[in-house]
Amino acid sequence: MLRYVTTNAGKVREAREYLDGVEQLDYDYTEVQASNLDPIAARGAREAYRHANEPVLVDDAGLFVEGFDGFPGPYSAYVEDTLGVEAVQRLVERETAEPHRASFRCVLAYCDGEPFEASPDPIDRDDRSAAAAADAAAEASEDDGESDVLPVKLFHGSVPGRIVEPRGEGGFGYDPIFEHDGTTFAEMRPEEKNAVSHRGRAFAKFAEWAQERTQ
Ligand code: ITT
Numbered sequence: 001m002l003r004y005v006t007t008n009a010g011k012v013r014e015a016r017e018y019l020d021g022v023e024q025l026d027y028d029y030t031e032v033q034a035s036n037l038d039p040i041a042a043r044g045a046r047e048a049y050r051h052a053n054e055p056v057l058v059d060d061a062g063l064f065v066e067g068f069d070g071f072p073g074p075y076s077a078y079v080e081d082t083l084g085v086e087a088v089q090r091l092v093e094r095e096t097a098e099p100h101r102a103s104f105r106c107v108l109a110y111c112d113g114e115p116f117e118a119s120p121d122p123i124d125r126d127d128r129s130a131a132a133a134a135d136a137a138a139e140a141s142e143d144d145g146e147s148d149v150l151p152v153k154l155f156h157g158s159v160p161g162r163i164v165e166p167r168g169e170g171g172f173g174y175d176p177i178f179e180h181d182g183t184t185f186a187e188m189r190p191e192e193k194n195a196v197s198h199r200g201r202a203f204a205k206f207a208e209w210a211q212e213r214t215q
């Protein structure tokens with residue numbers, strides 16, 4: 001049984017559309033410090049797999065503000081907890097130029113303890129090189145002397161948008177201040193958000209790969 005590893009109920013609601021009867025594993029893996037999401041997710045998936053001893057899918061996401069060189073990015077959860085999303089919007093408004101471009105990114109990291117088959121699919125090739133980079137970064141930061149690094153497969157999704165004054169009641173986190181095509185994510189229904197979102201795009205890749213793999 002696949003476990004979707006997160007402490008965030010908003011993510012679980014969105015993942016249900018992709019993972020039939022998804023079981024949440026409410027496990028708070030160690031978030032290593034890194035300037036991008038890949039090593040955080042890869043390390044998290046290995047740790048969660050060792051903890052659960054079952055296939056796991058970790059979801060690490062962040063908001064990258066162009067005018068802040070990608071901040072808060074991997075620090076998005078910490079910044080939400082400390083400053084709050086409305087303060088982020090006010091800072092962007094005050095400190096950066098219109099049109100306040102930003103993107104959401106999501107990386108899904110899958111680990112079941114098994115190595116993955118090579119595939120000629122170009123999307124998979126991207127994911128493999130990203131996975132290799134993540135592995136290298138993870139290994140470089142490995143301080144516990146472990147030599148057997150578990151294989152992890154990464155799936156990426158991103159969506160462009162802009163930071164706006166908060167609108168909408170749906171979603172979670174930064175959704176009220178993130179506008180895509182004139183609508184904030186908090187104004188969208190979950191299936192509308194999934195159709196365009198960073199998480200939806202990453203899940204679509206994961207679902208396609210998982211289906212091919214079981215054929
Ligand atoms: P887990 O790590 O336990 O999954 P988390 O909420 O800490 O839960 P992330 O580190 O991936 O998850 O999230 C980073 C931040 O980005 C956090 O503040 C989230 O609320 C926010 N976030 C993630 N996905 C989002 C989305 O689709 N819409 C709005 N905010 C999102």
Ligand code: NA
Nearest residue numbers: 031060061077
């Ligand atoms: Na987190």
